[in-house]
Amino acid sequence: MKQKLRNTYFAMRHGQSEANVAGIIASDPAIGCQQYGLTETGKQQVSTSVQNSSDLGNGVRIMSSDFLRTKETAEIVHSVLKAQNPVQYTKELRERFFGDLNGQSDQHYQDVWNLDQQNADHREYDVESANQVVVRASALIQQLEKQFTNEVFLLVAHGDVLQLLQTWFQNVPASQHRELPHLSTAEIRCLNN
Secondary structure, three states: OOOOOOOEEEEEEOOOEHHHHHOEOOOOHHHHOOOOOEOHHHHHHHHHHHHOOOOOOOOOEEEEOOOHHHHHHHHHHHHHHOOOOOOEEOHHHOOOOOHHHOOOEHHHHHHHHHHHHHOOOOOHHHOOOHHHHHHHHHHHHHHHHHHOOOOEEEEEEOHHHHHHHHHHHHOOOHHHHHHOOOOOOOOEEEOOO
């Protein structure tokens, strides 16, 4: 059982990206950190989402995946909020690695999610397992908990990573991540119970 957290955590999925529009899986850091940034629609989604959020102030600490689409999202958030703290980029929030499915149709996500339900440790198609993602992302939270108290963090990341991190916050098995409410592009959601 997870102890009460000392900080408040918000998740934000990146805005609409070029990979979303193309309908492809872009999970390889060698590609995703350089390509598939936000579309103009995605940039507007992020700006609107932040402007409509009453939960985030300029004292928020922004942690972001180092993929291009999340970096661009975090930079817009930082600018709109006139945030005092610089954006911190971390590999712990990177997109879930989809192995052999990288570069293929995003319809293959469902194939992986179906397998996740049966076994959260599966590595079919050489994907990063659901449990591996939870361990990686929750390690960041545990590190922040040791360093900070009474801070507000915005975690800018990717759909699957945030779905899986939600399971950790809610104490449900990673195999059930698709049963939790899905984050839309540029959606901001509080993760603390």
